Amino acid sequence: MTDHTASTEFNQNLLKFLDASPTPFHAVATIRAELDEQGFNVLDEKDAWGKLAAGRYYVTRNDSSIIAFTLPDVDLAVTGFHMVGTHTDSPCLHVKPRPEKVSQTLWQLGVEVYGGALLNPWFDRDLSMAGRVSYVDSQQQIKHTLIDFKKAIATIPSLAIHLDREVNQNRSINQQLHLPPIVLQLAEGETKDFRDLLLTQIKQQQPGCDIAKVLDYEVSLYDTQGAAVIGLNDDFISSARLDNLLSCYVGLHALLKADTATPSLLICTDHEEVGSMSTSGAQGTLLESVLMRLCPDIESHHRMIQHSMMISVDNAHAIHPNYADRHDAEHGPKLNHGPVIKSNANQRYATNSETGAFFRQLCEQQDVPVQDFVVRSDMACGSTIGPLTAAALGVKTLDIGVPTFGMHSIRELAGSQDAYLLSKALTQFFR
Numbered sequence: 001m002t003d004h005t006a007s008t009e010f011n012q013n014l015l016k017f018l019d020a021s022p023t024p025f026h027a028v029a030t031i032r033a034e035l036d037e038q039g040f041n042v043l044d045e046k047d048a049w050g051k052l053a054a055g056r057y058y059v060t061r062n063d064s065s066i067i068a069f070t071l072p073d074v075d076l077a078v079t080g081f082h083m084v085g086t087h088t089d090s091p092c093l094h095v096k097p098r099p100e101k102v103s104q105t106l107w108q109l110g111v112e113v114y115g116g117a118l119l120n121p122w123f124d125r126d127l128s129m130a131g132r133v134s135y136v137d138s139q140q141q142i143k144h145t146l147i148d149f150k151k152a153i154a155t156i157p158s159l160a161i162h163l164d165r166e167v168n169q170n171r172s173i174n175q176q177l178h179l180p181p182i183v184l185q186l187a188e189g190e191t192k193d194f195r196d197l198l199l200t201q202i203k204q205q206q207p208g209c210d211i212a213k214v215l216d217y218e219v220s221l222y223d224t225q226g227a228a229v230i231g232l233n234d235d236f237i238s239s240a241r242l243d244n245l246l247s248c249y250v251g252l253h254a255l256l257k258a259d260t261a262t263p264s265l266l267i268c269t270d271h272e273e274v275g276s277m278s279t280s281g282a283q284g285t286l287l288e289s290v291l292m293r294l295c296p297d298i299e300s301h302h303r304m305i306q307h308s309m310m311i312s313v314d315n316a317h318a319i320h321p322n323y324a325d326r327h328d329a330e331h332g333p334k335l336n337h338g339p340v341i342k343s344n345a346n347q348r349y350a351t352n353s354e355t356g357a358f359f360r361q362l363c364e365q366q367d368v369p370v371q372d373f374v375v376r377s378d379m380a381c382g383s384t385i386g387p388l389t390a391a392a393l394g395v396k397t398l399d400i401g402v403p404t405f406g407m408h409s410i411r412e413l414a415g416s417q418d419a420y421l422l423s424k425a426l427t428q429f430f431r
Helices: 003-019 024-037 194-205 242-256 286-294 298-306 353-365 385-393 418-430
Strands: 041-043 055-061 065-071 082-087 092-103 106-114 127-136 142-148 182-185 213-223 228-230 236-239 264-269 309-313 340-342 371-373 396-401 403-405 412-415
Touching (some): 003 418, 024 065, 082 385, 142 213, 236 242, 309 385, 340 353, 385 396
Parallel strands (some): 041 055, 309 396
Antiparallel strands (some): 055 065, 127 142
């Protein structure tokens, strides 16, 4: 198989993954389905694991974070783990607990902005809803299920330029007043209950489901336009949630090709976009707990950590042709020029010379080009799960990513070759 054929097939599967994963819950469910198909064994944190036999395993937390790993018959204190870390969440609009609004006979939903969303692109899009719903059945047992309306059921219309002549010079968005989406038109005096809407949708989506009442939910809006390869020469991938589901897919693809003789681990955590401080975020205990259970002896555990390495994979800012002055000219990554090593002297990224050198050599061995990103010295730098993981575990860590445009927009853009190039490097890492 030529590289072009392989990258085309890789991208088509990436697009399917992006479309199947409108929320972190759906992303984890999609990953789980692939792991099940590949023969991974599921673990439950509530069970006693004991000493696991050599094999391939995964464990989830909160249905929105997942760890998958290959465990050979080796001394982990001597080998350590090769680890890749990503996150499953993306900036979006979450439906509030009491969202019902009626104005001018239009039924709207109150929403809360999740993460650092670029809000302007959310207007005038065909929106749907998806997430997790908790309900009670006829036996008064609390259960949980995933929901996805799939069809376009909502929109946030812009105000016409005739009513705001300065909009192209100075548009401000009041998150409370301007973001509630319109869902349907009501008759005069008619009301709707959002939980009843969810109950009806679940019954349609899952015929025969024993559901008596919706108790709670974590539902968000998403753009129904599917992921696509675009450009005159198919140079780009355009999609929602490239940050950071692209990295989740690349990590999963690499893990499935991992050498079973190498202890390899993929962790995809939730809540990175809001600081990672949750039970299922990178500041939670998920990774530390799993590693401790795999190597419980304290002395051996610390040795294992020092023989391990984490590659934190999260998208990087490509140099924008219309805003090139927002970049350090010597550190402006280009689309389709390979993965990016992200560095920051103030430790917003976890890369150091040791881990950077390792990745450069790894890419060189696979004939994968490498780029560098450093934020302008007069601008603030974002961060990733890399520094959090490095500080919590004491593990050598590197921050890398695929260059993209429009990060945190409802639709982002990446090069059509970069994800495949990164997958070659990470596959080698796991081997």
